[in-house]
Amino acid sequence: MDNITEIIPILLKGLKITIIVLIGSAILSYLIAFISGLCSLSNNVILRKFTGFYIEIFRGTSLIVQLFWLYYALPILFKIDLGSDLLAGIIAIALNYGAYMSEVVRGSILSVSKGQTEAGIALNMTRAQRMRLIILPQAVRMMLPEFGNYLIQMLKATSLVSLIGLSDMLYYGNLYRSTHIAQASTVYLLILIAYFILALPLIWLVRKMESFSKKGVASE
Amino acid sequence: MNSEWSWEIFSDAFPFIVKGVGVTFGLTVASFLFALIFGFVWLFLRRFPFKTISWVFTWIMEFIRSTPPLVQLFFLYFGWPSVPYVGATLSPITCAIVGLGLHFSTYISEVYRSGIDSVDNGQWEAARALNFSTPQKWTKIILPQALPPMVPMLGNYLIIMFKEIPLAATIGTVGMLRLAQDYGDQHWAYLEPLTIVALLFLVLSYPSSLLIRWLEKKLNHKFDKKHASASL
Amino acid sequence: MIEPIVQFHDVHKSFGNVDVLKGINLDIKPAEKIALIGPSGSGKTTVIRMLMTLEEPTSGQIIVEGENLWQMQKGNKLVRANEKHLRSVRGEIGMVFQHFNLFPHMTILENCMTAPIQVRKQDKETAKQNSIEMLKKVGLGDKLDNYPSQLSGGQKQRVAMARALVMKPKIMLFDEVTSALDPELVGEVLEVIRDIAHEGEMAMVLVTHEMDFALDVADRVIFLDEGVIAEDGKPEEILQHSNNERLQSFLHRFRNMS
Numbered sequence: 237m238d239n240i241t242e243i244i245p246i247l248l249k250g251l252k253i254t255i256i257v258l259i260g261s262a263i264l265s266y267l268i269a270f271i272s273g274l275c276s277l278s279n280n281v282i283l284r285k286f287t288g289f290y291i292e293i294f295r296g297t298s299l300i301v302q303l304f305w306l307y308y309a310l311p312i313l314f315k316i317d318l319g320s321d322l323l324a325g326i327i328a329i330a331l332n333y334g335a336y337m338s339e340v341v342r343g344s345i346l347s348v349s350k351g352q353t354e355a356g357i358a359l360n361m362t363r364a365q366r367m368r369l370i371i372l373p374q375a376v377r378m379m380l381p382e383f384g385n386y387l388i389q390m391l392k393a394t395s396l397v398s399l400i401g402l403s404d405m406l407y408y409g410n411l412y413r414s415t416h417i418a419q420a421s422t423v424y425l426l427i428l429i430a431y432f433i434l435a436l437p438l439i440w441l442v443r444k445m446e447s448f449s450k451k452g453v454a455s456e
Numbered sequence: 457m458n459s460e461w462s463w464e465i466f467s468d469a470f471p472f473i474v475k476g477v478g479v480t481f482g483l484t485v486a487s488f489l490f491a492l493i494f495g496f497v498w499l500f501l502r503r504f505p506f507k508t509i510s511w512v513f514t515w516i517m518e519f520i521r522s523t524p525p526l527v528q529l530f531f532l533y534f535g536w537p538s539v540p541y542v543g544a545t546l547s548p549i550t551c552a553i554v555g556l557g558l559h560f561s562t563y564i565s566e567v568y569r570s571g572i573d574s575v576d577n578g579q580w581e582a583a584r585a586l587n588f589s590t591p592q593k594w595t596k597i598i599l600p601q602a603l604p605p606m607v608p609m610l611g612n613y614l615i616i617m618f619k620e621i622p623l624a625a626t627i628g629t630v631g632m633l634r635l636a637q638d639y640g641d642q643h644w645a646y647l648e649p650l651t652i653v654a655l656l657f658l659v660l661s662y663p664s665s666l667l668i669r670w671l672e673k674k675l676n677h678k679f680d681k682k683h684a685s686a687s688l
Numbered sequence: 689m690i691e692p693i694v695q696f697h698d699v700h701k702s703f704g705n706v707d708v709l710k711g712i713n714l715d716i717k718p719a720e721k722i723a724l725i726g727p728s729g730s731g732k733t734t735v736i737r738m739l740m741t742l743e744e745p746t747s748g749q750i751i752v753e754g755e756n757l758w759q760m761q762k763g764n765k766l767v768r769a770n771e772k773h774l775r776s777v778r779g780e781i782g783m784v785f786q787h788f789n790l791f792p793h794m795t796i797l798e799n800c801m802t803a804p805i806q807v808r809k810q811d812k813e814t815a816k817q818n819s820i821e822m823l824k825k826v827g828l829g830d831k832l833d834n835y836p837s838q839l840s841g842g843q844k845q846r847v848a849m850a851r852a853l854v855m856k857p858k859i860m861l862f863d864e865v866t867s868a869l870d871p872e873l874v875g876e877v878l879e880v881i882r883d884i885a886h887e888g889e890m891a892m893v894l895v896t897h898e899m900d901f902a903l904d905v906a907d908r909v910i911f912l913d914e915g916v917i918a919e920d921g922k923p924e925e926i927l928q929h930s931n932n933e934r935l936q937s938f939l940h941r942f943r944n945m946s
Contacts, residue, residue, distance in 0.1 A: 296658045297658055299619075301633060304646075312461075349789075352789060354742055358782060361807055392523065393524075396524075396623075420531075425531060428524075
């Protein structure tokens with residue numbers, strides 16, 4: 237327990253990568269979720285099927301496998317050089333959680349009351365106008381708590397990028413542990429605490445959004 | 457490293473990797489059971505009559521729930537031996553079962569909680585009016601009503617845990633992922649083995665998730681929306 | 689002879705195996721006020737929903753101002769109308785719903801302004817002024833910045849009417865607009881409808897159970913029973929002097945309830 241002052245600065249070196257991966261995957265995954273969610277509701281059959289495939293594949297396999305696959309396999313199979321491991325990590329997390337959140341987007345849009353759509357039709361709005369002005373504003377309110385929960389999931393997922401060599405907190409922790417095996421429990425406990433501190437504002441945010449999401453929505 | 461897909465490697469690696477299915481399944485079931493049992497522990501710890509104790513355990517539960525399971529596994533495998541008084545060396549399998557089981561028990565506890573909350577208030581009052589003791593109240597009245605609707609959600613977590621088991625490969629359990637990595641290390645080819653693992657997971661988890669969805673529809677779940685936000 | 693503004697030609701509607709409308713033939717003249725009455729399941733709501741393009745007829749035609757609503761010309765053939773065609777025809781039709789369907793995330797002023805701005809491409813100021821005027825007319829000029837959740841049922845329904853009126857439709861449809869209201873709130877809504885009717889310019893079709901009101905406001909009462917028009921005539925004839933047995937027992941039930 238005495239080396240805490242020695243360990244903490246080492247772990248903090250990895251904080252930057254942890255945060256970058258989190259923000260990167262969060263933004264990308266929300267984007268993917270919206271696009272995929274809207275596509276799954278499209279009138280175009282091909283679009284729907286394609287989106288369906290994407291969702292089933294990324295929900296049906298585990299993130300760590302997807303991560304390794306994107307890291308090892310993608311360059312070989314599709315000759316795509318992602319340029320950096322960082323990108324591989326962010327994309328893997330984003331594709332994985334984007335698939336889960338896509339269903340949240342879809343579910344929220346579907347649960348906006350049918351009467352709202354009918355009022356839009358009665359006022360002669362186009363489908364796009366109804367979606368933009370009436371449905372989405374209400375659906376987004378409903379999505380927020382789930383999105384917040386997934387953000388916390390993504391925070392936890394960032395620890396996996398150490399496995400493809402990115403220098404996040406866990407990476408530095410493992411490094412220290414390999415030469416100071418007796419401090420292993422302290423090291424990993426500190427990492428857990430660091431993650432918990434990062435998670436706390438997010439947990440608070442989710443609680444806030446849960447009450448916000450109930451107002452201003454007409455759902456079935 | 458080969459730069460093209462090779463069906464030869466694919467068919468060579470397949471039997472090698474498939475052997476890991478048993479370990480993966482076994483670990484899944486074991487940690488799931490652990491999670492199911494420990495979920496009840498959290499439930500009662502949080503309802504403890506003493507405010508301080510329930511508050512402490514609520515926070516411990518939140519701590520375990522909101523921090524990465526991978527780090528928790530490392531803590532158990534590398535760190536537990538050096539923990540004062542209770543420290544001991546744990547095998548990779550034990551770490552996997554306890555680590556993942558504990559992590560997911562926190563989610564399962566939420567499933568229990570919302571299932572119990574959905575039992576009508578009147579049932580509690582009836583139990584008191586009929587002078588049931590606390591254990592009787594739980595086993596005869598509350599749980600029998602709370603458990604059936606929870607089944608689909610618990611099934612979902614079984615599938616989720618199945619997909620998280622590969623994390624334990626990093627501390628040495630020999631499931632599908634570990635075997636794929638070993639094969640890759642030996643033959644300097646990772647593409648096909650990893651694809652095999654991905655396919656195996658897909659093939660194994662997809663029918664189960666269809667089953668769960670069917671179950672959900674069949675039970676015509678009375679789950680309220682606030683339960684959904686406790687899910688993964 | 690005045691050209692009818694709406695015509696139903698042998699319109700049928702089935703939902704799965706259930707035949708709800710079994711051949712509706714109906715002409716509506718401009719500015720005509722029609723009360724549509726009948727037992728539940730008779731299909732009266734379906735009639736106006738098809739006119740509002742919320743349901744598609746199984747067969748038959750609906751003509752609005754000379755234009756076929758659900759079908760359009762493609763070359764020489766008549767095909768099912770696409771969204772663009774539907775929109776071009778339904779611009780003259782407005783509807784007020786039983787459950788209001790106000791937009792909860794907008795103030796009542798915004799509720800009224802949105803369609804004129806987006807659909808009619810009006811500028812914001814004009815839309816705002818028109819909306820304020822209309823909301824004042826229905827008696828809610830002092831609640832412009834309130835949200836629907838802050839209003840009573842009667843107030844919400846009045847906003848719903850203002851929202852529809854601001855688009856200046858030629859035909860207004862009312863789908864049992866007082867059925868979801870507490871009894872003491874019904875009066876204020878009927879007042880507004882009466883005012884609208886007296887202004888004269890729009891055709892109105894009211895699906896309603898308020899028989900006394902229908903007597904007062906409507907030019908014509910149509911009794912729909914088991915998917916067909918069973919009676920069609922002046923209010924006094926239909927409601928007070930009818931020989932139709934089914935109509936009489938239907939009215940009897942309502943007289944006893946009120």
